[in-house]
Amino acid sequence: MSNQKSEIRNSGAPIGVFDSGYGGLTVLKELVNILPQYDYLYLGDNARAPYGNRSFETVYEYTLQCVEWFFSQGCSLVILACNTASAKALRTIQQNDLSRIAPEKRVLGVIRPTTEVIGNYSEMGEIGILATKGTVNSESYPIEIHKFFPDIKVYQEACPMWVPIVENDEIDTHGADFFIKKNLHSLFHKGPHIDVVLLACTHYPLLKNKIQEDLPIDVKLVSQGELVAKSLADYLQRHPEIEQQCSKNGGRLFFTTDSAEDFDNHGSAFFGAPVSSKQITL
Template sequence: MSHQLSDISHQTSDTRYQPSGVRNDAAPIGVFDSGYGGLTVLKELVKVLPQYDYLYLGDNGRAPYGNRSFETVYEYTLQCVQWFFEQGCSLVILACNTASAKALRSIQQNDLPRIAPDKRVLGVIRPTTEVIGEYSENGEIGILATKGTVNSGSYPIEIHKFFPEARVYQEACPMWVPIVENNEIDTPGADFFIKKNLHALFHKGPKVDAVLLACTHYPLLKDKIQEHLPIDVKLVSQGELVANSLADYLRRHPEMEQRCSKNGRQQFFTTDATEDFDNHGTLFFGAPVSSTHIVL
């Protein structure tokens, strides 16, 4: 699988989506994250592919995933994927770097052939790494991510599959997610930690000329990050890359595309408090969010 991944509306009726597409089995595209961050990916999906229906699930009740073991992340992610399948979804996007790094391959190789051979689960790492090298003039790439994503080594491994000569430098930014989730974006503290992490990244790779935001929370800090980057360094967010990649995937797989319903709607679900999800979600999605609580 070489690729993974506007009117904005929502509804919150039944937890099971009732499709009204051309095919009787047409259903929304599932978009999963451990919390709110994947909404920045969904936002870009809706921009690029507004005609499709989407179900978004945030497993906020068990977030964060980043500091959990591979086994636990896999178990939680598989539960959520199975929930999407129960809603009729044929295509699920793991809009979560941790789930993509720690669970996607096992689900694709071991679980889908057994439980849902006609369905597909895609992630955010592959469609990002197969193009990020094109943004660099000199092959020096910087990765800004959570500690869990950095420790997984997923980005250097995948980037080198597509760009063997690239030099990849990673920097974990443990304070950036709390800054975003506590709405501290426009504060001196945010400037302090952004400058600190960028300084550390460029100390490792002084010639880096393309920087990837490898966490779905980080686009909310993009303007502030840009202020502290050298003017000739390109800053790349995942959402747009994933959205363009999904559009390409659907063009190349018409049999899957026909199973995706097209009413231009989004529904939002969370395993935690809906009020909290809606307040944070509106910030990440860039439009009002109204969610339904589910129990897995």
């Protein structure tokens, strides 16, 4: 791995970063940019991806298995860098499972850190959400945004083709152009006065340049990674009892439940640097 320590000390407690596949690497990239001193352990559940169209029960089951794996690796803090897992599994894990399996540990998601600040970006009071079908159907973003910004109007658009486009290296194709234009047209038909668009899927930053080309010039396009990283920095400052457990050797380890070779080939585009992973079985 380039400019990365390939091992984390056995006595360390890395910060766990989880996604159903590669997308969470865009969040990890921002975490490393803002908080480079910490050890990170990334797991992509590629063998069972995508999570977006699976039931709440299945996403919860899979996510809990992965969280328990992180805990078995010494992680005291796990970030669900997956919108579907954050929407469908996080609350149940926090409320029902942590007290039973690891009351001293914490699991956080990507939805709340995003929704508690996204309203500050809008002057018109109308926000558009681009996400997977599972995230849209969960209504997590409208519900959470309205807790912090009750007067803001939220419009959602499910983009079921965007993840396959990214994962199949079809970004620079006419097909990608077609589906991006189609979904954006649908979103702005619902909310013509939207002035902020949130990419509520960790795959979508790889399409950011193309999306930007089709947005009105006065519309802000926001990705989650930087918001989540800033929120984590604040969380660690406010919770020294958790922060002190996190090891700080600058290490990065990558794991996948599917082919390590495939993960490494695709993952580097998401992480912005070469990755070297190991395959595990849950």
